[in-house]
Amino acid sequence: MTGSEKKAPRVSASKVETAASEERPEKRLFYEYLRRKGLKRTAQRDLILETFLESEKHITSEELYRKVRERDPTVGFTTVYRTLKLLTECGIARSMQLGDRYTHYERGFDEQHHDHLICIECGGVTEFFSQQLENIQAEVVRRHGFQMVDHSLRIWGICRECQRKRGSWR
Amino acid sequence: MTGSEKKAPRVSASKVETAASEERPEKRLFYEYLRRKGLKRTAQRDLILETFLESEKHITSEELYRKVRERDPTVGFTTVYRTLKLLTECGIARSMQLGDRYTHYERGFDEQHHDHLICIECGGVTEFFSQQLENIQAEVVRRHGFQMVDHSLRIWGICRECQRKRGSWR
DNA sequence: CTGGCTGCAAAGCATTTGCATGACA
DNA sequence: TGTCATGCAAATGCTTTGCAGCCAG
Numbered sequence: 297m298t299g300s301e302k303k304a305p306r307v308s309a310s311k312v313e314t315a316a317s318e319e320r321p322e323k324r325l326f327y328e329y330l331r332r333k334g335l336k337r338t339a340q341r342d343l344i345l346e347t348f349l350e351s352e353k354h355i356t357s358e359e360l361y362r363k364v365r366e367r368d369p370t371v372g373f374t375t376v377y378r379t380l381k382l383l384t385e386c387g388i389a390r391s392m393q394l395g396d397r398y399t400h401y402e403r404g405f406d407e408q409h410h411d412h413l414i415c416i417e418c419g420g421v422t423e424f425f426s427q428q429l430e431n432i433q434a435e436v437v438r439r440h441g442f443q444m445v446d447h448s449l450r451i452w453g454i455c456r457e458c459q460r461k462r463g464s465w466r
Numbered sequence: 467m468t469g470s471e472k473k474a475p476r477v478s479a480s481k482v483e484t485a486a487s488e489e490r491p492e493k494r495l496f497y498e499y500l501r502r503k504g505l506k507r508t509a510q511r512d513l514i515l516e517t518f519l520e521s522e523k524h525i526t527s528e529e530l531y532r533k534v535r536e537r538d539p540t541v542g543f544t545t546v547y548r549t550l551k552l553l554t555e556c557g558i559a560r561s562m563q564l565g566d567r568y569t570h571y572e573r574g575f576d577e578q579h580h581d582h583l584i585c586i587e588c589g590g591v592t593e594f595f596s597q598q599l600e601n602i603q604a605e606v607v608r609r610h611g612f613q614m615v616d617h618s619l620r621i622w623g624i625c626r627e628c629q630r631k632r633g634s635w636r
Numbered sequence: 637c638t639g640g641c642t643g644c645a646a647a648g649c650a651t652t653t654g655c656a657t658g659a660c661a
Numbered sequence: 662t663g664t665c666a667t668g669c670a671a672a673t674g675c676t677t678t679g680c681a682g683c684c685a686g
Contacts, residue, residue: 334665335665335666336666337660337661338660339659340666356650370668371668372668374667377651377652397649398650399651413610422610424610429599432602433599433619436594436621440626442621442623442624442625443629444623446622448619448620449619451614452617453607455612459611504640506641506685507685508640508642508685510642511641542643545641547676548677
């Protein structure tokens, strides 16, 4: 998984690249969020956001930390952790529990809501979306007088691939 | 919550009450499970199971531990924890994450599958079941060639009661 | 008797925080 | 120039395990 990615050129941590900051809408959103909260834009936060945006769909704080350190080994885990929290607060990241002991994060800004199929054999995660499912959930919530803030549907099982492998073992 | 329950009479920990063991199907199931696995029936396991069956719908290992200790203060947390694991393995209990840092357990034997509405204000949990939801999930799973083992839908939001309270604050 | 069970204490481990130093605005 | 950010180390807190003595079968 990690082996196939292109090694990004080493980035200077002490220089904020303003030119590149407009590429992705998440960046504008993040800087705006920092401004509103009276927080500061730093090279570390820039690097962490950028790395997060370039990562695979689902990532743990530990994994993101490792990727960030490939570019700047001086960044600490604490900063990655705290930045991930900021990103979650402003909607750029979304956190979730997939059943292992880690908190996983996925990009949450440019993506519509979706649910997850988790393979308990290989750990693979497949996303899916069903408008029908959403509609029924909304209906359930309405019936209970609930004001929905978030929802999460996770389905664990054996993916097609792993079923095939299993079959050939016996 | 805990205040309203009836204080159960102190049970001798050194005596297994065989007569009471048939009351609940879960008990037979548990003893059968222990036998199959070559494990032993003990007074602690009996007490823990019984206490679990008499508890509220959703309980943490810590809460169960406290309840067990009301009846027998000599029981250790480790034993409660390990017994809860056994109960989960044989289907009498079901474990779940509600969003706080605790693992919650609910009775999983005599209950049909259901999903949860979790109030982020008061922490209350409401169960619901929708056959439509189940059907669509089954359809999604089938379409992906997945073999479903478990699934969990959690909806977070503000319950009716808390919305009312909120409204009257402002 | 013997292997499983118990309870204590301690370890694991992801997450979170305290604090002195350093950087942004 | 002051406030916020950083990174190290340490604390947290739920969970899990090692181990010596105990008990069911």
